[in-house]
Amino acid sequence: MMRSILKKFFMALTGLGLLGFLVTHLAGNLLIFKGSGAFNLYADNLEHLGLLLIVAELGLSAIFVAHIVLAIKVTLENKAARPIAYQVKNTAGQSTFASRTMMITGVLILIFVVFHIIHFKLGAKKDHGVTVLWELVVNTFSNPVYALGYVVFMLILGTHLSHGASSILQTLGILKPHWRANSRVVGALIGWGIALGFASLPLYALLVKPAPDARPAAQFMIMEDKK
Amino acid sequence: MNFTLKVWRQKNASDAGRIETYQAKDISPDASFLEMLDIVNNELEASGQPAIAFEHDCREGICGSCGVMIDGLPHGPEPGVTTCQLYMRKFQDGATIVVEPFRARAFPVMKDLVVDRAAFDRIIQSGGYISVNTGNAPDGNALPIPKVDADKSFAAAQCIGCGACVASCKNASAMLFTSAKVSQFALLPQGQAERRSRVLRMVDTMDTEGFGNCTNEGECEAKCPKKISLSNIARLNREYITAAALKEQKTESVGDA
């Protein structure tokens, strides 16, 4: 049986891995602000990574599954550790809404991700051999239901990450006492920064309703190649 | 002052238990929480009813015997004190106070507010010591220890084993308690020889006793009467991970018998 501390160690590592993915994913997605050409080019470049992309995707999936399996195990054990609940629930002010709901926010993220992949990854269409992702995303978010739905999920993600990110150093055992006071703040900043970064995209699409670049993506690419 | 108490009563480990209501009348604001319970108990005894069982001994915050949940918080609302050091002046006159036992699978309730915390002893017995036989130890000053390290070690060593950390943690985790002992020795040169086997074994026991995993809630530190720092948990994590990575042989029993 894996000891508590190791379980938590791997949760933190996988969480860190997922966080790393989110940062790159966000960075890529922010290209949406630069317009359809830039974003679609980025998506296409990614696609052209081929095997490398598949390996990365498999790795990411493994990390994700590991994180979830550990999460379920840890949560079940923690529930079992206090079979009879207190009559009065109270806190000394350290535990947060986020920390108490990690499993719930986690499951919602999982649901989101499944839906998200079906929609954006499997639902992507091609135009002149180039995936017109920018259009897909912007179109999707022009529907207020989708846009607001995404924003809500991003709030959930932010909640998960605000505790998760602040936890990592402590769990990995590298938190120094004098950073402690700041670690919660920094964690929250990272978590909410990522979540709000993502949330800005549906809001942008919904409120600004940007139009695609005049040039089709394919042209754009040819131009780039000439440089 | 007057209070309405809602107290968990449970005849023994197999009884289901229930909350019962008592009135505490004419309590001096300078009385401690336990002295208030004494007064209620004396009334019960005088009228031939069984007294409320609760643990206590030193009544000055050092033995770690006392400890009940008061309105959902171990040792009550004040930070940095034990139940015996909690004074009634901290409560509103006329308040209703709910008193429950500490709850954790590893701390079964034995009667009323008394729980079995022997799991803590078993954690210490699985390595919470330095193996030196009584006899001719080297001179106490043969090995200078930087004051900072000695002070940090002492800060961790102050744990009184009350169990409030477990009681306050939503996961009933014993990480703060275990980390305090591991840290005390990890910080001292005397503790180095057994540093790895100690942390591996103590965490093993901690887990098998049925305590939960730490998800970094921080409630334990906030409710620890000795303010044992969460940085000890970080240290415990670090110590454990290093020891596990270096795959130190686990010593099953380190006595010399």
Place this chain on the structure above:
Amino acid sequence: MTLDAKIPSGDLEKKWDNRQFETKLVNPANRRKYTVIIVGTGLAGASAAASLGELGYNVQSFCFQDSPRRAHSIAAQGGINAAKNYQNDGDSVYKLFYDTMKGGDYRAREANVYRLAQLSVKIIDHCVAIGVPFAREYGGLLANRSFGGSQLSRTFYAAGQTGQQLLLGAYSAMSRQVDAGKVKVFARHEMLDLIVVDGLARGIVTRDLETGKIESFVADAVCLATGGYGNVFYLSTNAKGCNVTAIWRAYKRGAFMANPCYTQIHPTCIPVAGDYQSKLTLMSESLRNDGRVWVPKKQGDNRKADQIPDDDRDYFLERKYPSYGNLAPRDIASRAAKEQCDQGRGVGPGGKGVYLDFRDAIKRDGEPKVKEKYGNLFHMYNEITGENAYAQPMRIYPAVHYTMGGLWVDYNLMSTIPGMFVMGEANFSDHGANRLGASALMQGLADGYFVIPFSIANYLSTTAGKKPGWKIDTNHPAVKAAEAEVTQRLNTFLSIKGKRTVDSFHRELGQLMWDKCGMARNEAGLKELLQKIPALREEFWKNVSVTGDQGEINQVLERAGRVADFLEFGELTARDALERRESCGGHFREEFQKEGECQRDDGNFAHVAAWEYKGKDETPVRNEEKLNFERVKPDERSYK
């Protein structure tokens, strides 16, 4: 009966070496055949369990708390003495020996005290080795402070939690032996009787405090380390569970009780605030290093402390004892405070208090420095009284703290029942009529870590095992008889179903003891006690209300048993105080004084009084062990 203290031959300095050399040993293979019972897991009991376990004996360790780590030793605050002379202030084994003899008002055995001073040095070394985090200086070396009754800095400490750190050290050493399978801990077990077979101590009867089960344990030797009996006064600085039961049961089985009247009243406790109060809290004596004790010069001066100018303050300890000042020994400081209050100069509610003022220390060293040294004590004081001692002086008053008396033991710590050893505060051995600060921890650990291993080896190799039919089991008739007595007594408590609570009896006894046998005693008062205590006891057995059942956790029943024993023990204490017609140390007879100071009578009382039980309703017999002073000349104990 003549009491043979079995003091080793030779010069004082050589006695312990000689004893170690003469001691018959048990070879390692045989040790595992022997079982030793140790009742008590305080400093004395836990250290003994550890050291005997290390040697290979099978140890059974008992305590009434839920964990051995909670023994009352955990509460000791100030520190532990050792003649290390790390401070180069002229300390030596001889000096510590001399201070302890003088501190005890020349009523202790020289040989024991000398051994104690010798072992003090090894205790520190051992404790450091097992990871006790003592306070240190910036250079990394051990720090020291001074304590009452000494002009040297020889006290080692860990903030205000020295007892805790030492006990947790002993507890961890003992836990190591549990891990090794050599020590078995029976927590939540209260010893209710001693089993004596053919005149030798062979086991104990206990009540399992969880299930109520009466169980017997037999062994080759029994050690009691059950602490002090200060709670006979109801209010004391002791933990609520401290009791006389174990040693009282042993007394009734034939062990002699020595000097029960020597009680130490500690000068620096938080004054009593109300009748609901369940215990008194000690403010460590170390505070007197920097705090100055005073009262207003005018009677009934109602001004706030900081409004009273220095000219109107009486720093009475500094005035009366200029060379020791605020560090005068406990008995002397306590009586001086009582004297001021009796003269109407006391402060606080009921005029029962004197000031302990840190104004000057804060002015000199700054608040942070004072906070570093005493922060936790100031915090504790604030929690209890709601007052801030950085801004206004603490109020303190004497309270019962320590009991020098206890079961009589010889140099080897063996009682008058062979095979029963007594260690720590439970014995009478090393402190005479008054104990100096920071020396109880020293004694407990000396007894447990260093003395008992020799005594046990000697006893087992010369007595036990040599007899045919030595091994007995719990079916032995003596065991069954003891069990039956215990059960019957418990059933009696439950069947009385009277009207008065156990606590109310305890409180009344305590008040009687404090009034008549407390800081000052006189013949009339003691005689009155000898009338009143038996009457109270009689009422107890008719009218006590003990609720709940036997077969469960029943704290009322536990308390009833302890109070019943206090009700008998209190009488013996009064009797001892009455018979000791002199004043010495903690025993102050008003008839024997010189301007408020103790007046000893070395001609008639330079002895230990050891009481022998003669049966229910019989008057106990007072035996004497003469004290011989080869080295120190008992003189007037002056701290002026």
